[in-house]
Amino acid sequence: MGWYDADIDRVIITEEELRGKTAELAKQVAADYASVDGLLLVCVLKGAVMFMADFSRELGKVGGPPVELEFMAVSSYGQGTTSSGVVRILKDLDRDIAGKHVIVVEDIVDSGLTLSWLLKYLESRSAKSVDVVALFRKPEAIKVPVPVKYVGFDIPTEFVVGYGLDYSERYREVPYVGILKPEVYQR
Numbered sequence: 607m608g609w610y611d612a613d614i615d616r617v618i619i620t621e622e623e624l625r626g627k628t629a630e631l632a633k634q635v636a637a638d639y640a641s642v643d644g645l646l647l648v649c650v651l652k653g654a655v656m657f658m659a660d661f662s663r664e665l666g667k668v669g670g671p672p673v674e675l676e677f678m679a680v681s682s683y684g685q686g687t688t689s690s691g692v693v694r695i696l697k698d699l700d701r702d703i704a705g706k707h708v709i710v711v712e713d714i715v716d717s718g719l720t721l722s723w724l725l726k727y728l729e730s731r732s733a734k735s736v737d738v739v740a741l742f743r744k745p746e747a748i749k750v751p752v753p754v755k756y757v758g759f760d761i762p763t764e765f766v767v768g769y770g771l772d773y774s775e776r777y778r779e780v781p782y783v784g785i786l787k788p789e790v791y792q793r
């Protein structure tokens with residue numbers, strides 16, 4: 607038992623479900639990219655770190671193309687649970703992505719604002735192709751339409767934590783995904 611279990615109202619996705627879905631997504635990507643000689647995975651920090659680590663390893667296991675790992679940090683959220691819509695680059699790519707097949711590895715597409723901005727940015731850097739794999743999506747929260755080719759789970763419009771997802775920088779290490787008890791927000 608983790609100390610955080612007491613703060614969780616209910617679990618919506620278990621560790622086992624996360625593992626199974628990650629393997630499934632990796633198989634789909636490996637099949638679709640079987641003919642390319644390399645893929646550049648762009649992880650959107652910090653929320654997607656867990657998924658990036660597990661997804662890239664699964665891709666290796668199922669015989670996907672060799673990958674390079676890149677990290678970007680952008681911020682569209684303030685301290686709370688709603689997107690401000692203003693995206694800032696906190697950490698840029700370390701190298702040129704021109705001519706490369708890029709896959710953006712996202713933990714969650716909520717309003718879609720972060721991803722919509724990021725896709726325009728990556729395209730402006732002349733990637734050969736850009737696709738998105740997102741572990742979670744909230745279909746009813748979308749404010750701007752974004753093309754997400756690979757989606758793990760469609761979830762309800764509720765704030766979730768765990769497996770990289772935080773509330774005020776906490777709960778990222780929770781191994782499952784869950785909803786917090788209402789009193790946590792009043793602390």
Ligand SMILES: O=P(O)(O)OC[C@H]1O[C@H](OP(=O)(O)OP(=O)(O)O)[C@H](O)[C@@H]1O
Nearest residue numbers: 651652653682683715716717718719720
């Ligand atoms: O679709 P949207 O409404 O734009 O929300 C999705 C984005 O919000 C979260 O990042 P956040 O800015 O909270 O940073 P973090 O990953 O460091 O927690 C999440 O990791 C996505 O990148």
Ligand code: HPA
Nearest residue numbers: 716764765766767771772
């Ligand atoms: O539901 C969420 N939880 C944590 N971070 C998030 N960023 C966008 N949506 C969420």
